[in-house]
Amino acid sequence: MKPPHIVIIGNGVSANRASEVLRENDPDVRITLISREFFLFYFRHKLPAFITGSIDEDSLIVHDLHFYMDRNIRLRLGQTVQKIDLENKTLFLSHMEMVHYDKLLICSGGQSHIPEIYYPFRSFFTTLKKLSDARDIRKKLPLINRIVIVGGDLTSLRLADALIRSGREVSFILDDFAFWPIESGPDIRHALETALKKVGATVISGDPLERIERISDGDPPEYAVYTRKGQQLRAQMVGAFFGFKPDVDFLIRSGLDIDRGILVDDRLQTTYPDVFAAGDCAQVYAPHLNNYWVSIGWKNAIMLGEIAAANMSGSEQPVSMPVEQRIRFSDLQLKTPWWHAL
Amino acid sequence: MPNQTDSLIIKICGSAGDGSISAVEILNRACALMGFHIMNFDSYPAEIRGFGKSVGHTRISRSPVLTPGRLADCLVSLNDVHAITELSRITPDAVILYDSKPPDYVEEDHAIAGFIQPGMTGYGIPLRDLSTQAVKSSRSRNIVALGALAAIYNMSLDAFMEAIAIRFSRKAAAVMKNNETALKLGHDFIVQHGERPARIDLQAQHWTRTDISIISGNEAAAQGALDAGLSFYAGYPITPATKIMEYLAKKLPGRNGVVVQTEDEISAIGHVVGAGYAGKRAMTATSGPGFCLMTETLNLAVEAEIGIVVIDCMRGGPSTGLPTKTEQSDLYLAVYGGSGDSPRIVLAPADVTECYTLTRRAFEVAEAFQTPVIILMDFFLSNRFEDLPGSIFESFRSGVFEKIQAIAGDDPYLRFAITDSGISPVAYPGMKGLQHTITGLEHSPNGFPNYDGDNHRRMDAKRQRKIDNIRFAWPSPEEIGSPDRADAGIISWGSSIGAAMEAIRHPDLSGAAIAGFFPRLLYPIQDGALKQFSDRCAELIVVELNSSGQMAGMVEQITSRKVIRLAEVPAEPPAVESIVRQIQGVLK
Numbered sequence: 001m002k003p004p005h006i007v008i009i010g011n012g013v014s015a016n017r018a019s020e021v022l023r024e025n026d027p028d029v030r031i032t033l034i035s036r037e038f039f040l041f042y043f044r045h046k047l048p049a050f051i052t053g054s055i056d057e058d059s060l061i062v063h064d065l066h067f068y069m070d071r072n073i074r075l076r077l078g079q080t081v082q083k084i085d086l087e088n089k090t091l092f093l094s095h096m097e098m099v100h101y102d103k104l105l106i107c108s109g110g111q112s113h114i115p116e117i118y119y120p121f122r123s124f125f126t127t128l129k130k131l132s133d134a135r136d137i138r139k140k141l142p143l144i145n146r147i148v149i150v151g152g153d154l155t156s157l158r159l160a161d162a163l164i165r166s167g168r169e170v171s172f173i174l175d176d177f178a179f180w181p182i183e184s185g186p187d188i189r190h191a192l193e194t195a196l197k198k199v200g201a202t203v204i205s206g207d208p209l210e211r212i213e214r215i216s217d218g219d220p221p222e223y224a225v226y227t228r229k230g231q232q233l234r235a236q237m238v239g240a241f242f243g244f245k246p247d248v249d250f251l252i253r254s255g256l257d258i259d260r261g262i263l264v265d266d267r268l269q270t271t272y273p274d275v276f277a278a279g280d281c282a283q284v285y286a287p288h289l290n291n292y293w294v295s296i297g298w299k300n301a302i303m304l305g306e307i308a309a310a311n312m313s314g315s316e317q318p319v320s321m322p323v324e325q326r327i328r329f330s331d332l333q334l335k336t337p338w339w340h341a342l
Numbered sequence: 343m344p345n346q347t348d349s350l351i352i353k354i355c356g357s358a359g360d361g362s363i364s365a366v367e368i369l370n371r372a373c374a375l376m377g378f379h380i381m382n383f384d385s386y387p388a389e390i391r392g393f394g395k396s397v398g399h400t401r402i403s404r405s406p407v408l409t410p411g412r413l414a415d416c417l418v419s420l421n422d423v424h425a426i427t428e429l430s431r432i433t434p435d436a437v438i439l440y441d442s443k444p445p446d447y448v449e450e451d452h453a454i455a456g457f458i459q460p461g462m463t464g465y466g467i468p469l470r471d472l473s474t475q476a477v478k479s480s481r482s483r484n485i486v487a488l489g490a491l492a493a494i495y496n497m498s499l500d501a502f503m504e505a506i507a508i509r510f511s512r513k514a515a516a517v518m519k520n521n522e523t524a525l526k527l528g529h530d531f532i533v534q535h536g537e538r539p540a541r542i543d544l545q546a547q548h549w550t551r552t553d554i555s556i557i558s559g560n561e562a563a564a565q566g567a568l569d570a571g572l573s574f575y576a577g578y579p580i581t582p583a584t585k586i587m588e589y590l591a592k593k594l595p596g597r598n599g600v601v602v603q604t605e606d607e608i609s610a611i612g613h614v615v616g617a618g619y620a621g622k623r624a625m626t627a628t629s630g631p632g633f634c635l636m637t638e639t640l641n642l643a644v645e646a647e648i649g650i651v652v653i654d655c656m657r658g659g660p661s662t663g664l665p666t667k668t669e670q671s672d673l674y675l676a677v678y679g680g681s682g683d684s685p686r687i688v689l690a691p692a693d694v695t696e697c698y699t700l701t702r703r704a705f706e707v708a709e710a711f712q713t714p715v716i717i718l719m720d721f722f723l724s725n726r727f728e729d730l731p732g733s734i735f736e737s738f739r740s741g742v743f744e745k746i747q748a749i750a751g752d753d754p755y756l757r758f759a760i761t762d763s764g765i766s767p768v769a770y771p772g773m774k775g776l777q778h779t780i781t782g783l784e785h786s787p788n789g790f791p792n793y794d795g796d797n798h799r800r801m802d803a804k805r806q807r808k809i810d811n812i813r814f815a816w817p818s819p820e821e822i823g824s825p826d827r828a829d830a831g832i833i834s835w836g837s838s839i840g841a842a843m844e845a846i847r848h849p850d851l852s853g854a855a856i857a858g859f860f861p862r863l864l865y866p867i868q869d870g871a872l873k874q875f876s877d878r879c880a881e882l883i884v885v886e887l888n889s890s891g892q893m894a895g896m897v898e899q900i901t902s903r904k905v906i907r908l909a910e911v912p913a914e915p916p917a918v919e920s921i922v923r924q925i926q927g928v929l930k
Binding site: 038039040065075076077078079092093095096097098099100 | 440442443444446447448449450451452453455456458459460464466
C-alpha cells in the first residue's frame with residue numbers, strides 16, 4: 001500500500017517545523033512542501049541586514065537542501081497553488097500539475113498589508129516580505145540616499161536601523177495602524193518615536209500620510225510625500241510597513257471558512273477533514289475567549305507547526321495561548337501581551 | 343563579453359515527432375554561423391512517430407571539443423514526461439525551459455516545472471500559445487523554444503534566421519516566414535519577461551566562419567566515398583546506416599554512379615562484390631544484424647581477393663538489440679567473423695572528420711590490398727554532427743596506397759600469384775590477355791580450384807601476409823600524454839577516443855603520468871607500436887563500449903599481459919567523468 005501523502009503549502013517557520021515533526025512521527029509518510037517562493041527556508045528578520053549588504057544571501061538560509069534530502073521531504077519551490085479541490089483532495093498548481101494529498105497543512109503565511117486608505121499609492125510603495133523583495137531593494141539601494149518609511153511595524157524598525165547605519169537618510173511617518181489589525185496606543189507610539197529618533201531617523205508622529213506624488217521618472221525616481229498637516233518630504237524610495245495579513249486569497253473559493261485568515265479550531269483543524277492550517281495564515285479559536293486569534297512571531301509559528309503536525313499524526317493536542325513575544329529595537333523593549341486580544 | 347564560458351550543453355527533449363532533432367539541427371547551424379564549434383548527438387526511439395523519447399543533445403564551444411559532454415546546462419522540454427527522465431543528466435544549476443501553458447492539467451510528477459530545484463532556473467514559456475499565434479498550430483513549439491534560447495543566451499537572432507532559411511529552403515516561402523515569426527515570438531517573450539538572465543552569455547563575433555560544413559558521421563563517410571570515386575553502392579536500410587544510402591542516392595547518380603536498394607543485406611554485399619570484381623569502387627553500409635548476414639559473402643571477397651568497402655554502423659546488440667543506441671560490440675565480428683582464416687582490414691574513425699578521411703582512404707586500401715576493408719562506425723559517430731572546415735575536403739592527399747595492375751605478357755596470367763608482399767597484380771574482366779578464373783573455393787595461383795594442403799597453406803599465408811603489410815604502411819597510432827614511463831596507459835578506439843582523450847587531460851588526473859594510445863587501424867593492429875607502448879605503462883586500461891572488452895582481449899593477446907577493462911554498455915557515449923573516476927580507482 002502506498003504511504004499517505006501529506007502536503008504542506010508554505011515554506012516558513014510553521015511549515016518547516018511541521019514537516020520535521022511529521023517525519024519524526026512517521027518515517028514512511030510522503031511529505032511534500034510546496035512554496036511559491038523559489039528560495040530555501042530563510043530568516044525573514046535578517047532581510048534588512050541583507051539589503052544593506054551586512055550579510056550575504058547564504059547567511060539567510062535556515063535549512064539547506066540536505067535537511068530535506070536527509071528527511072526524505074520533497075521540496076517544490078517556486079510553485080504556486082492556484083486552487084484546491086477539497087472534495088477530491090487535489091491541489092492545482094499554476095504550471096498545470098495536479099497534486100493529490102491525503103492530509104493537507106496550509107502554512108501560506110502572510111503578505112504585506114496596505115490599508116485601504118493608501119491603495120491609490122500602492123504602485124509607489126516598496127514592501128518587504130520576501131527575499132525577492134529584499135533582492136530588489138538591495139539592487140536599487142546604491143542609487144538611493146533618501147527614504148521615507150510609512151507605518152512602523154517590526155520589519156520597518158529593523159530596516160530603518162539598517163538603512164541609517166549604511167548612511168541613508170530615513171524619515172519615518174508613524175502610523176496608528178502600524179501593528180494592524182490593532183491600533184497602537186499613544187504609549188507605544190511614543191516609545192517607538194523615541195527609539196527611532198535615537199537611531200537617527202526623522203520621525204513624524206500624529207500627522208499621517210496624505211498623498212504621494214511621483215515627481216521624477218529617473219533612476220531612481222523621486223517622490224514627494226505629503227502629510228495631512230502639510231509637511232512635505234522628498235524621497236527616492238517610499239517603504240510601506242503595516243504588518244502582514246494572512247495570505248489566503250487562493251483559498252477564497254475553496255470552501256474553507258475564512259475570515260481574515262483560515263478559521264481553525266484549537267486543534268488547528270479547518271472545517272474540512274484532514275485539512276489543517278498553522279502559522280500566520282491561520283485564525284485560531286481560543287475557547288476561553290470564544291474568539292479567534294492570529295499568530296505573530298517566530299515562537300508562535302513553531303508552536304503551531306508542532307501542534308498541527310502532532311494532530312495530523314493522530315494526536316488531539318489543543319493550542320495553548322500564544323507565547324509572549326518581545327520586540328527589541330535600540331533601547332526599546334515591547335512585550336506583546338496585548339496581541340492576545342486579537 | 344560577460345559570463346563567458348568555453349562550452350554550453352543544450353538538450354532539447356520531446357516525443358518523437360515533436361521536432362527536437364530538427365530544432366537542434368537549426369541550433370547547430372546557427373551556432374556554427376556565429377563562430378562556435380559544435381558537437382551534436384541525438385537519440386531517438388526505434389519507432390517512427392509518437393512513441394518514445396527523442397533527445398537532441400548539442401555542445402557549443404569556443405574551441406574544438408572531443409565529446410558531446412554528459413550533463414546539460416540547459417534542458418528544453420517539448421514533452422515533460424520524457425524530459426523529466428533527463429533530469430539526472432543536467433547540471434545542478436541548469437536552465438530548464440518548459441511550456442507554461444499546456445492544454446490540460448497533468449497528473450502529479452508529470453510536469454517538469456514540479457522538479458525545478460533551487461539553483462536551477464526555470465523559464466516557463468507559453469510555447470504552445472506562441473506557436474499557435476505564429477503558425478496556427480502547436481507544431482512550431484520547437485522553433486519558439488529556439489527563439490527563447492537565443493534570448494536567454496544572448497545569441498544572434500540573425501544567425502537563427504539564416505539557419506531557418508537553410509533548413510526550410512525547399513519549403514514554401516510561407517513555411518519559412520511562419521517559422522521566423524515563431525522564432526521571434528519566443529525571443530521577444532524572454533526579452534519582455536526574462537527577469538532571470540542565464541549565467542552563460544554566448545554573444546559571439548558573428549559570421550566569422552563562412553567555410554564550414556555541419557555534417558554527420560554518416561554524411562561524412564558517404565561524402566568520403568563519393569570523393570574517393572565510388573561507382574557503385576548497394577544496401578538495405580537499417581538504423582543507423584540508412585542515412586549513408588539516402589545521401590548517396592541523392593548524389594551518386596549525378597556522378598554517373600549507381601545506387602541499388604536490394605532486397606536484403608546478403609544481396610547487397612553480393613552486388614558490391616560483383617562490382618568490386620569488375621574493378622569498380624564499390625561499397626555497402628549496414629549495422630550489426632545486417633553485417634552478420636553479409637559475413638559469408640564477405641569471405642568470398644577475402645578468398646577471391648576483391649577489394650570492397652563495408653561500413654558497419656554499430657548499435658546495441660545482439661540481434662535487433664538496441665537499434666537507436668550506440669555500442670562498439672562488433673569488433674570481434676569485424677575482425678574474426680568469418681569461416682576459415684579470413685583476414686580483412688578493419689579501420690575505425692574517431693570523429694566525423696575521420697569518417698570522411700578514413701572512408702576515402704579505405705577505397706585505396708581495398709584496391710591496393712585487394713581485400714575487403716571494414717569501417718567500424720557506431721550510432722554515436724553516425725548520428726553526431728560536427729562543424730568541419732571546408733578545407734578538410736580539399737586537403738585530402740590521395741594516392742598513398744596504389745593498386746598493382748597486371749600487364750598482359752607472354753606468360754599465362756596468374757591472378758593469385760604468390761609474391762613476397764602477398765599482393766598479386768590485379769586484372770579485371772574484359773582485359774585483353776588477362777583472362778582468369780576466380781572462385782570461393784581454395785585455388786591455385788591461376789584461380790582454378792585446388793584442395794591440396796600445401797597450396798592451401800601457401801594461399802592462407804599469402805592472404806595474411808598482404809594484410810599484415812599494411813601495418814608498416816599505415817601511419818603510427820596516435821599517442822598522447824606522458825611520452826615516457828606512465829602510471830597508466832589508456833587505449834581506446836573509434837568514437838570512444840574523444841572521451842578517453844578528454845579523460846587523460848582532465849584536471850583531476852593532472853598529478854599522474856598517463857599516456858594514451860589510439861589506433862585507427864584495428865586489424866591488423868600495429869603490434870610493434872602497441873608492445874612499445876605497453877612496455878612503458880605500469881597499467882594498461884582499455885576504454886570501449888562493449889561489455890566483454892573486445893579490444894582489451896586483442897591487446898592481451900598481443901602484449902601477453904592482463905589489461906584493465908573499462909568496458910561498458912550504457913547505451914550512450916562514454917562519459918568522461920566516469921572514465922576519470924575509474925582511472926583514479928586504478929591508480930590508487
